[in-house]
Amino acid sequence: MQSIICEIREKLKQVFPSFLNPPATELEIQRVEKQMNLIFPEQLRALYLLHNGENENGPGLFFGLPFLTLEDMLQEWKIWADLEEEYALEGDSYSIPTNYIKERYINRNWIPISKDYGGNHIGIDIDPDVKGTCGQVINFGRDEEIKYVIAEQLSDLLEFINHTLKNRNYSIHHEEDYTYWSYGSNQNIHYLDVIRSLELPVLKPIKSGNSEIVIKNWLEQLDNQWLEIVKKRVNNPIDFVKIKKLYLMRENLTNIEPLTKCTEVRELILSGNHMTTLEPLKNMLSLKKLYLAHTPITDLHDLVNLEHLQFLNINRSKVKDCTQLAKLPSLKELDMHETEIEDYTALTQCKSLETLSISIYNVKQLEAVSTIHTLKHLKIFELNDFSEVDLNLLGKLTQLQSLELVNSHLTNLDGLISSKTLREIKLKDTTIEDGTFLGKITSLKALELNHSSIQNLSVVAMSESLERFAGSFSQFNILKDLFHRTIDFSTIIGEMTDEESDIWHQYLG
Known part of the structure; x- marks a missing residue:
């Protein structure tokens, strides 16, 4: 030294x-x-x-x-x-x-x-x-x-x-x-x-295996569409294979074969493209986040070697089977709403899964989701036409910290009353007939109603733990004088008249 x-x-x-x-x-x-x-x-x-x-x-x-x-x-x-x-x-x-x-x-x-x-x-x-x-x-x-x-x-x-x-x-x-x-x-x-362009670590760089000759040969084989993609993202084409975050959303791609050389990518967005195979991603062994939304991809078997993959988005894809997901040991966050998958049983074998965005259409799917005991954050689309007994299954998620419901209609969610971990509930385009459970969840800190309604809204004021409420002005106006302590009403969702805005600002002080 x-x-x-x-x-x-x-x-x-x-x-x-x-x-x-x-x-x-x-x-x-x-x-x-x-x-x-x-x-x-x-x-x-x-x-x-x-x-x-x-x-x-x-x-x-x-x-x-x-x-x-x-x-x-x-x-x-x-x-x-x-x-x-x-x-x-x-x-x-x-x-x-x-x-x-x-x-x-x-x-x-x-x-x-x-x-x-x-x-x-x-x-x-x-x-x-x-x-x-x-x-x-x-x-x-x-x-x-x-x-x-x-x-x-x-x-x-x-x-x-x-x-x-x-x-x-x-x-x-x-x-x-x-x-x-x-x-x-x-x-x-x-x-x-x-440092982003240096060979690192200094003095003892880790080689990627892609020699300059290999990369030049690869570049010579690219079609005009891919040459334009490379040109838009890097000044030196050789640097393209070193990219760590690659965003290719809605590029009208049917062929992603050139990605075989991009083995250093950690985050890849392919949403909105037209490829039908993921085989070129097999060697992206360091991949951490992958977006495949709005694509015609039907299966995920080419991803099973991606041991570091933590985030996967396949919403509105054509994937029909989620069995391969259980082979991804690091998978923590999954967005799979509006897919063609019918059987969710394999999700219970995803041992690291903490965040899930999903559509639920039948009781078997609800049962499968309710047994993913690692879940901390759950977003459900289209939760309709379920009985109170069925909905009580959600109470089995003992680690759940946040629940978001979108475009749903429910009688109640009384099964959540005993939760000791649920801190946040968000409702979007959703109706709940009886919100009494919201006043009884002792861990609940935040409630958001985004174009949503609770028919007996005033019961929310029974909560002894709630700290933040976000909703329309009319909902704020109902609740503002019902609590016997200070509540954060600093977020109003939707428009207000000048008179309503004055009332809200005056309340905030």
């Missing part, structure tokens, strides 16, 4: 005034470790024992991004740690390579060593996924959905910086009183953008 830093320091002296701070002490490092409740990897400790970050006027050790002092590191870390409990799994996160970085938005075990002043960081990961290494260097932050292993260890990144300086593959930029540098000759590209 010391020799690498010494070489970097000497090379940067030729371009910039000295900017690296004096060493941190062992006591200073221990104080930060104690506040973070974690232990620095040895290479991180060694770096700070050489230099405690860089001064405010520094050019950014990490290709224009500053090397944080321990104090700045701690402040940035605290911001994320304070948000972790509520937002850790917010949004989509993708690890490149797959299974190296835990796919979370926030992880208090990511230590920021640099920042871009926009909420994004280069960091040290001390809580890697199953294939990762403790101490690996990663990107994370507000805009960093796709997280890369930049380097297997901190010394590799520093050696890469050293090589870049030696090869003069960098640019110097002057802005008023500020001078900084960036990776690449005659370029001014944010380093967190640069």
Whole structure:
């Protein structure tokens, strides 16, 4: 570590005034470790024992991004740690390579060593996924959905910086009183953008198996439709096979054979196309999200090897059999409403399934859904003409946290009264004749009525747990004075007259 830093320091002296701070002490490092409740990897400790970050006027050790002092590191870390409990799994996160970085938005075990002043960081990961290494260097932050292993260890990144300086593959930029540098000759590209096109991890890149010759041959065989698709998405056609998120919605595709080379895709949208086979997706082994809505796809057997697939949308497709879904070990979210599938029994074997969007037309289907004990979020379309006894089956979903009903007509849902986990109910274009159950579910926090009605709406005020209500003005007007505590009525669905708007704003205070 010391020799690498010494070489970097000497090379940067030729371009910039000295900017690296004096060493941190062992006591200073221990104080930060104690506040973070974690232990620095040895290479991180060694770096700070050489230099405690860089001064405010520094050019950014990490290709224009500053090397944080321990104090700045701690402040940035605290911001994320304070948000972790509520937002850790917010949004989509993708690890490149797959299974190296835990796919979370926030992880208090990511230590920021640099920042871009926009909420994004280069960091040290001390809580890697199953294939990762403790101490690996990663990107994370507000805009960093796709997280890369930049380097297997901190010394590799520093050696890469050293090589870049030696090869003069960098640019110097002057802005008023500020001078900084960036990776690449005659370029001014944010380093967190640069990493998307670099072979990573630096020094020890993981090869995809697609050689340049293979890719060029592949490009030569593309028809005009696919050449146009490639041209619209990348400047360099060779980069197309490295794409991680590929959106091909309504491209009028009948042939998706060119996707056989796109093995690094994590999120793929093919909705609204006309292909009849998914065979070209067999080798997309890292695929995490797949959209096949409004397609003529009839079966899913070509997906059974996609062990990392967590989200699948087949709504309004021609799929007739869901048996293959039970072979997807990571499947957490499934949208399959308005399909031609009649037998839902296989869904009970989807051991990771937590979110389901589905149409239910008969009691057997309802029975099958009610035995998916892992379900936390359920959205049902067309739940009509069921008896009270049938509907009580939903009470068997003991992990259910949210229920949404669309275009349905029900007498009641008394079977949910005993639920200890149900926190949110949404109704859209739905009628419930007797809503008494809503006042008795002790876990219910939020109720939304979107162009929906409950004939005895006032019973909602019996709820001792409800915190938020969203509905029409007339529904708000019925309920606003019935509660003996403050309820969040800040969302009105639909239009209001000027007079109604005044009443609502006056109520909100």
